[in-house]
Amino acid sequence: MGTDKRFELRMTGSGGQGLILGSIILAEAAIMEGKIVTQSQVYGAEARGGTTKAELVISSKHIAYPKVTDPDVLAAMTDEGLRQYGGGISRKTEVIIDSSVMTTPDFLNEESCRDLLALPIRSTLVDRLATELGLNIVLLGVIEGLTGVVSVETLRKAIGKHVKKQHLDLNMRALDLGMEMVEAQAKTGIRI
Amino acid sequence: MGTDKRFELRMTGSGGQGLILGSIILAEAAIMEGKIVTQSQVYGAEARGGTTKAELVISSKHIAYPKVTDPDVLAAMTDEGLRQYGGGISRKTEVIIDSSVMTTPDFLNEESCRDLLALPIRSTLVDRLATELGLNIVLLGVIEGLTGVVSVETLRKAIGKHVKKQHLDLNMRALDLGMEMVEAQAKTGIRI
Amino acid sequence: MRLDFLRSERLPNIWCPGCGNGIVLRALLEAISQLQLDPDKVVLVSGIGCSSRAPAYTAFDNVHTLHGRAIPTATGIKLANPDLSVIVLTGDGDCSAIGGNHLIHAARRDVDITVVVFNNYNYGMTGGQASPLTPAASITTTTPSGNMDRPFDLVNLATGAGATYVARSGIYFTKHLVDHLRKAISHRGFSLVDAVAQCPTYYGRFNRKGSAGQMITSQKDWMVLKNVADKKNPEELAGKVVIGEFVNIIGARQADIDAAKEQS
Amino acid sequence: MRLDFLRSERLPNIWCPGCGNGIVLRALLEAISQLQLDPDKVVLVSGIGCSSRAPAYTAFDNVHTLHGRAIPTATGIKLANPDLSVIVLTGDGDCSAIGGNHLIHAARRDVDITVVVFNNYNYGMTGGQASPLTPAASITTTTPSGNMDRPFDLVNLATGAGATYVARSGIYFTKHLVDHLRKAISHRGFSLVDAVAQCPTYYGRFNRKGSAGQMITSQKDWMVLKNVADKKNPEELAGKVVIGEFVNIIGARQADIDAAKEQS
Amino acid sequence: MPERKSYKITHYRKWCKNCGICVAVCPKKVYEIDRNDRHAIVHPQDCIGCQMCVDHCPDFALTVEEVKDE
Amino acid sequence: MPERKSYKITHYRKWCKNCGICVAVCPKKVYEIDRNDRHAIVHPQDCIGCQMCVDHCPDFALTVEEVKDE
Amino acid sequence: MNEHVVLMQGNEAVAEGAIAAGVRFYAGYPITPSSEIAEIMARRMPEVGGVFLQMEDEIASIMAIIGASLAGKKVLTATSGPGFSLMQEGLGYACMVEAPIVLLESMRYGPSTGMPTKVSQMDLMQSRWGTHGDHWIIVLSPASVEESYRLTIRAVNLAEKYRNPVIVLSDETISHLREPIDVSVSPTLTDRKLPVEKSGYLPYRTDISLVPAIANIGTGFHTSFTGLVHGESGFQTANGHVAEALVERLRDKLFNNLDDIIQFETDRVEDAEILFVSFGITARGVSETVETLRSRGRKAGALRLVTLFPFDDDRIRQAAGSARTIIVPELNSGQLVLLIKRVFGDSRKVVPMNKINGDLISPQDILDFLQEENL
Amino acid sequence: MNEHVVLMQGNEAVAEGAIAAGVRFYAGYPITPSSEIAEIMARRMPEVGGVFLQMEDEIASIMAIIGASLAGKKVLTATSGPGFSLMQEGLGYACMVEAPIVLLESMRYGPSTGMPTKVSQMDLMQSRWGTHGDHWIIVLSPASVEESYRLTIRAVNLAEKYRNPVIVLSDETISHLREPIDVSVSPTLTDRKLPVEKSGYLPYRTDISLVPAIANIGTGFHTSFTGLVHGESGFQTANGHVAEALVERLRDKLFNNLDDIIQFETDRVEDAEILFVSFGITARGVSETVETLRSRGRKAGALRLVTLFPFDDDRIRQAAGSARTIIVPELNSGQLVLLIKRVFGDSRKVVPMNKINGDLISPQDILDFLQEENL
Numbered sequence A, B: 001m002g003t004d005k006r007f008e009l010r011m012t013g014s015g016g017q018g019l020i021l022g023s024i025i026l027a028e029a030a031i032m033e034g035k036i037v038t039q040s041q042v043y044g045a046e047a048r049g050g051t052t053k054a055e056l057v058i059s060s061k062h063i064a065y066p067k068v069t070d071p072d073v074l075a076a077m078t079d080e081g082l083r084q085y086g087g088g089i090s091r092k093t094e095v096i097i098d099s100s101v102m103t104t105p106d107f108l109n110e111e112s113c114r115d116l117l118a119l120p121i122r123s124t125l126v127d128r129l130a131t132e133l134g135l136n137i138v139l140l141g142v143i144e145g146l147t148g149v150v151s152v153e154t155l156r157k158a159i160g161k162h163v164k165k166q167h168l169d170l171n172m173r174a175l176d177l178g179m180e181m182v183e184a185q186a187k188t189g190i191r192i
Numbered sequence C, D: 001m002r003l004d005f006l007r008s009e010r011l012p013n014i015w016c017p018g019c020g021n022g023i024v025l026r027a028l029l030e031a032i033s034q035l036q037l038d039p040d041k042v043v044l045v046s047g048i049g050c051s052s053r054a055p056a057y058t059a060f061d062n063v064h065t066l067h068g069r070a071i072p073t074a075t076g077i078k079l080a081n082p083d084l085s086v087i088v089l090t091g092d093g094d095c096s097a098i099g100g101n102h103l104i105h106a107a108r109r110d111v112d113i114t115v116v117v118f119n120n121y122n123y124g125m126t127g128g129q130a131s132p133l134t135p136a137a138s139i140t141t142t143t144p145s146g147n148m149d150r151p152f153d154l155v156n157l158a159t160g161a162g163a164t165y166v167a168r169s170g171i172y173f174t175k176h177l178v179d180h181l182r183k184a185i186s187h188r189g190f191s192l193v194d195a196v197a198q199c200p201t202y203y204g205r206f207n208r209k210g211s212a213g214q215m216i217t218s219q220k221d222w223m224v225l226k227n228v229a230d231k232k233n234p235e236e237l238a239g240k241v242v243i244g245e246f247v248n249i250i251g252a253r254q255a256d257i258d259a260a261k262e263q264s
Numbered sequence E, F: 001m002p003e004r005k006s007y008k009i010t011h012y013r014k015w016c017k018n019c020g021i022c023v024a025v026c027p028k029k030v031y032e033i034d035r036n037d038r039h040a041i042v043h044p045q046d047c048i049g050c051q052m053c054v055d056h057c058p059d060f061a062l063t064v065e066e067v068k069d070e
Numbered sequence G, H: 001m002n003e004h005v006v007l008m009q010g011n012e013a014v015a016e017g018a019i020a021a022g023v024r025f026y027a028g029y030p031i032t033p034s035s036e037i038a039e040i041m042a043r044r045m046p047e048v049g050g051v052f053l054q055m056e057d058e059i060a061s062i063m064a065i066i067g068a069s070l071a072g073k074k075v076l077t078a079t080s081g082p083g084f085s086l087m088q089e090g091l092g093y094a095c096m097v098e099a100p101i102v103l104l105e106s107m108r109y110g111p112s113t114g115m116p117t118k119v120s121q122m123d124l125m126q127s128r129w130g131t132h133g134d135h136w137i138i139v140l141s142p143a144s145v146e147e148s149y150r151l152t153i154r155a156v157n158l159a160e161k162y163r164n165p166v167i168v169l170s171d172e173t174i175s176h177l178r179e180p181i182d183v184s185v186s187p188t189l190t191d192r193k194l195p196v197e198k199s200g201y202l203p204y205r206t207d208i209s210l211v212p213a214i215a216n217i218g219t220g221f222h223t224s225f226t227g228l229v230h231g232e233s234g235f236q237t238a239n240g241h242v243a244e245a246l247v248e249r250l251r252d253k254l255f256n257n258l259d260d261i262i263q264f265e266t267d268r269v270e271d272a273e274i275l276f277v278s279f280g281i282t283a284r285g286v287s288e289t290v291e292t293l294r295s296r297g298r299k300a301g302a303l304r305l306v307t308l309f310p311f312d313d314d315r316i317r318q319a320a321g322s323a324r325t326i327i328v329p330e331l332n333s334g335q336l337v338l339l340i341k342r343v344f345g346d347s348r349k350v351v352p353m354n355k356i357n358g359d360l361i362s363p364q365d366i367l368d369f370l371q372e373e374n375l
């Protein structure tokens, strides 16, 4: 990420997936690297359960308008999330979807976004680490692998601040898994 | 009272004396004669007991400003009432005080008012009718005797609307008493 | 339960998986079905809270008012049109915190409405804060080290305020719940049913009450029928919640007024 | 009674001749005298009403709040400075109509304040309208043909809400009143004294209760001491008001919390 | 025969509202409301110092103290 | 020997939130929450028609009716 | 003498006006200086087959009349500043569910409990902005007992017609003033529009009037009311477009009808060089002053706002003629003058005149003011 | 990397700011979007030796903090629109007894319950005019998490200094936004002035500051508080002169110190031809837009109000430079613009820009608006 550039990330999925925490971890990592951030989410206190959205803007200088307007990355972890909050992307946007639980929607194509990265995130996590916890961290790994928006070390530190000791190892493996998935994909070159 | 003229009356005394009712009765009498009136009072709901003030404006045409500004008659039935609401009189004002319970204050003189009519209202009432009820009606009689602001017949009718049958006679006598007192005073010519 | 009492087009409801509100709502619709009330003459009035969303899932006239204000609104409706069966659906917070005054005054006036309290021991809607019915020592978002306040006993409160029908039931005991809802609605005068439900998302999670299924079946363990409880001593009842009918007085208000008239 | 507790320069008070408020105030000052409280550490808090003017006639710190809001204000004061003896002087309307919710919640929380209700059965300040403690069938300016509502029994209401000290007395029984005020103030936790006073100007006049003197001495006829009443049957007590101590529980709140902790 | 105690009644006219409560509660008829509706101490010598009037005066207008003659 | 009644269970998947309450209350273990956290009817034949599941489903997602074969 | 002319107190005129307008449900809580309205209604409602309820507080009072209104009654409550503050949340709810309600507010001296028996005009801005969120309320201001009667009727009619809360903003003086009024004229009454067709019924669907025909509770339409943002169905939604449309409609249903809603009175504005803009009781001192000034040869005029809100800058500007000096007397520290300044900008000299001692502004006060300020 | 820079949510910043400012008493009632403040205070107050109270409603909450304030604590409550409406009576009482209290209001979409999780700026005018009677409140408006922290401290200081309620008027977006803030700077704190001399002590006697040194309850001064009009003694009176003096003092104690109280921020106003006037979260979209416009060669500038009330026309006029076109973007149907129009009259073109769908005004929205309106 260029020092002056504004980096915008939007993540969407279902309530329990920890996407908001994911965005906070990434925000803290960016702060550790001296960046400015604004993190926000749809706040569902009076709209139970369902779909969630987390947003993060990272910049090396003051962030005036705090919300995502033209995301660099859109990560969608459920169909419903993509339906509700998948708008507002552009040719600039790298879209990540979890192909293990989602069907690729028609509206995502070369015209509407920069790239579509369809990865079987949930199923890979379950297969490889035999757990569903850490889905948000795998996603952070994917985003990190894709953008390198912060250094991996900082990201690990930020994760460490938020997870209990006994889960640290699992989470580090989840992060690695995410990054690996991007690498593998990059090698095959298959995206959409 | 000239048809166009605005007649202003202020009465002040203590809570139980029925001055407000007195002003209402006079107001209704005036209405019966086709006049316009505005009647008001200090409203003491959150200031228990004590001193009261009732005001009445009578005119043959529309009354814009509804309060007494330059009274034609000020009737004070207690010292405290006179102290609190005795201001705002002028050379135009005929002042009535109840000499049986009040001491004539210094500030009332030829300079400050038109005339001072000191009548032993309460004591005369008690002496003559052996009651204290009807003090307000005696006062109406005094005012009527002094100003003739409405016809005596109308005034009687208005009183009739407000008092119980069994008290009607007493009240009529109270009215007469008030008028008599003025007449007597007029004959003697003694005022201040 | 008459299925046409449900406004199917608005389902699924917004409640979390395992939320007790749906069970209370179902029991209420069952009670109304059993009473064969004319659906045109039933109105459900609620305040604000997860539970207060219930009326809008029914086919009846329904009024979603302000937080705590269902009861005075219902009072206005009932007195404007006494032909209606006016039922208030409210939360423990809605009716006993911000709405507490209206509750006791409706009980005192003995206005002919029925109040069904969806009692989940916390404020679900705003994220699991303590309510006046949150048990002592419980964890909520505003009692992070355990609730230092004592809760109301809603039955005692309503009784103390003069309610003429007071009952309590739990969502495990659906037949019991339906029975008491039916009696409450039929009661002429003010009636209240404390319907102990559950909020697995907040109260359950914070206080390690297990899954929604465990929460509901556990009512068997900590609830005691009133006729059983009446035979037990206080020690045996420690930690238990008694369910059943506590007050059922007919014609109380008129009797009181008549008596007073006689006295004076 | 320590006369220096009175703010003599503000006397005579604004109350009507024969109003019962002064008698309750005197009893309170006597209770405070007997308890030898440090006058710097006593604060009297009131709402709005004739009775709520009482604190301003004393030499203590005093807070005349809004109609119905004395209790939450007092709660804030007490918790901000627990060294203070915080006493709420309130009217029947002030504490049981608009302030009813605060009353029951303070009782539930068992906050260590004392509430003294100057209960004159109506809204004196605004001209004699009905209050929630106006007896059924009574005439007031808003019940011209007799009150069709039942009143609260303030003792039952406070008890139902969880109060740990509840007593009632009458202004005829000044020693009894002083005793119970003293106990209430000494009580650690929420205490309430329903001090039955009189409003000769409105309630007395509208209901033909006679002169102020007659109103006060008549309390002998319609009030019954609790220990006497306990031996009578309901018929014998019809139309009577029972005075005495109804609840006096020490350490209730902590006990409840401890018990709950043990359970969970 | 024990000496009969005597009492000094003080009446603050400025605060008194002539309500008649002291008249009603005094067991010894020490007070009256007179023809002019005013409070009057009519039989001070009958006072037994019971303090009923003091405790019931809503206007703090009365004190009754024992007169100690040394 | 009385004929054993049989029941038709209808599950509205659209309304079901897979909360597991029916699993917990069914005396006959007719339901399960499966590996994918989804409600499943696993032993419909064991159903005794007690309506526990129906009455306790917070989402109106179940009906159980007796199958009358004429 | 006209048999129908009776002496009435302002509060009584409100109560009788409401009854004449068809109000059959009153819920309230006593407060000086409006308590007499409750007391009169306690007697009168049973007489006319209506319901009188004394509630536990002002919050309950406004909610009870909203409930009764939704159940089809014409309703009233009355209060004063402290109670009005407590009613604010309910008032916003009434705006949102479009419940026709009428609220009498008699202004006394504030802030807080202030001086309960003294007059003020200090709640003007509160009547417009007291509740949270974007909302629109109709506020009418009587200047006499007779007008209290008439405007209460008008308030009920407007409430029903536009399905909106209407406030009659009176004051302590008018509430307690007694004047003769003629009650023989039978008023024209307006009833709310009701739906007829049950099939396809959507409570908040509107025609060009933008006023929905919402069924009364209990008439078989199975209507849904909520203070949350809702669409035509009446059910809650968090859809931004729906929200926008709703709030705009709540405004436009009134603003499209300003000709119907806005009333004011002018007195010799045409050639006025000095113009007084005022409302309520203050206008009466003004009117006498204008008379006096004219008699002295000064070209004075007056504009009295009868409808206070909606407030339309253009209409005021047009009504105000071309006076170079505009004086705004009011019984507060300057509220109406803020609006009048906005209307005229720098184009006129807008001079506030404020009295905040609990008394009225008398004609003499105004004359003195003119002299002191060299106006 | 600065160790003291932490990621904080707006609500958390308010809570921590309050603690840094010395607040040791919090009473509140949960409501979206301010509930986190209560939740944080429930944990933090015991940690810092303070008191956390969850009250039965918002009315009790504001009364409890007033009580605690009079007993000497620095206090806070937090709420949102519906709760704010309920607090209005208490707010006026705080003005009248001159209790230093701080109230955080996080604006959500209204009216009524509206859309609880959506942002608005619809309570601006309510914050000024919500309670009855003439009164003056200080209202501060943060535009970021960092400023939420800073302005909460400032609010506590101003409340203590002027013995007046201070509102921090935030919104749903800022409440839930997370941004880095540096909490290492220890703030300057202000404490209320207290009396020393008991003899002849009169609680409401003031020196030239017009701010009385009222004793805290329990310190032996035997003070008297009332919401009724009161003189220097603190005791109630219905004397008109006293009333007038009191209300004027309540105004002047703030208006004599506008330099201290009023803050705003300007951005390239000097040569601006088009000026944006805004507050709170909206100012952030504006600031980015100004950047963009400047980069395109347009002379744009911005004025952001940090202190919303007291509102001083002259100061605004001076700060606004000479731009001919003034655009007032806000998340409501037009509230700030009413004030700005008053300030500028016809001398400038004042254009409202309103968004009422529950979303923020983005830089793109503004650019589009300029295009559509040919500005």
Ligand SMILES: Cc1ncc(C[n+]2csc(CCOP(=O)(O)OP(=O)(O)O)c2C)c(N)n1
Binding pocket: C048, C049, C050, C051, C052, C066, C067, C090, C091, C092, C093, C094, C095, C118, C120, C122, C123, C124, C125, C126, C131, H029, H030, H031, H032, H058, H082, H083, H086, H113
């Ligand atoms: C005046 C006001 N204060 C606060 C809120 C926020 N609020 C909404 S629901 C609620 C509590 C709900 O609790 P409860 O009544 O128990 O219902 P539940 O969600 O648990 O079913 C609160 C505090 C509000 N909407 N309005």
Ligand SMILES: Cc1ncc(C[n+]2csc(CCOP(=O)(O)OP(=O)(O)O)c2C)c(N)n1
Binding pocket: D048, D049, D050, D051, D052, D066, D067, D090, D091, D092, D093, D094, D095, D118, D120, D122, D123, D124, D125, D126, D131, G029, G030, G031, G032, G058, G082, G083, G086, G113
């Ligand atoms: C919010 C509000 N509502 C109403 C009032 C008017 N008001 C003042 S005192 C009072 C009733 C007083 O009755 P109570 O508490 O019994 O006191 P009392 O005068 O009888 O001693 C009322 C309704 C008010 N001041 N504030």
Ligand code: SF4
Binding pocket: A048, C014, C015, C016, C018, C019, C020, C021, C050, C051, C120, C124, C125, C198, C199, C200, C201, C202
């Ligand atoms: S938060 Fe609790 S009460 Fe609300 S819907 Fe979820 S489970 Fe039910």
Ligand code: SF4
Binding pocket: B048, D014, D015, D016, D018, D019, D020, D021, D050, D051, D120, D124, D125, D198, D199, D200, D201, D202
């Ligand atoms: S009105 Fe009643 S309560 Fe008030 S002072 Fe007079 S007698 Fe006492």
Ligand code: SF4
Binding pocket: D018, E011, E015, E016, E017, E018, E019, E020, E021, E022, E023, E039, E056, E057, E058, E059, E060, E061, E062
């Ligand atoms: S009781 Fe007190 S106030 Fe009443 S008459 Fe006797 S001395 Fe006077």
Ligand code: SF4
Binding pocket: E007, E009, E025, E026, E027, E028, E029, E030, E046, E047, E048, E049, E050, E051, E052, E053, E054, E064
């Ligand atoms: S002390 Fe007793 S006996 Fe003496 S005057 Fe008073 S009441 Fe009468």
Ligand code: SF4
Binding pocket: C018, F011, F015, F016, F017, F018, F019, F020, F021, F022, F023, F039, F056, F057, F058, F059, F060, F061, F062
């Ligand atoms: S109880 Fe209902 S919602 Fe829950 S899993 Fe069973 S069918 Fe689904």
Ligand code: SF4
Binding pocket: F009, F025, F026, F027, F028, F029, F030, F046, F047, F048, F049, F050, F051, F052, F053, F054, F064
């Ligand atoms: S009806 Fe009874 S047995 Fe059958 S599935 Fe439901 S709970 Fe199980």
Ligand SMILES: [Mg+2]
Binding pocket: C049, C091, C092, C093, C118, C119, C120, C121, C122, C123, C124, C131
């Ligand atoms: Mg709840």
Ligand SMILES: [Mg+2]
Binding pocket: D049, D091, D092, D093, D118, D119, D120, D121, D122, D123, D124, D131
């Ligand atoms: Mg009372």
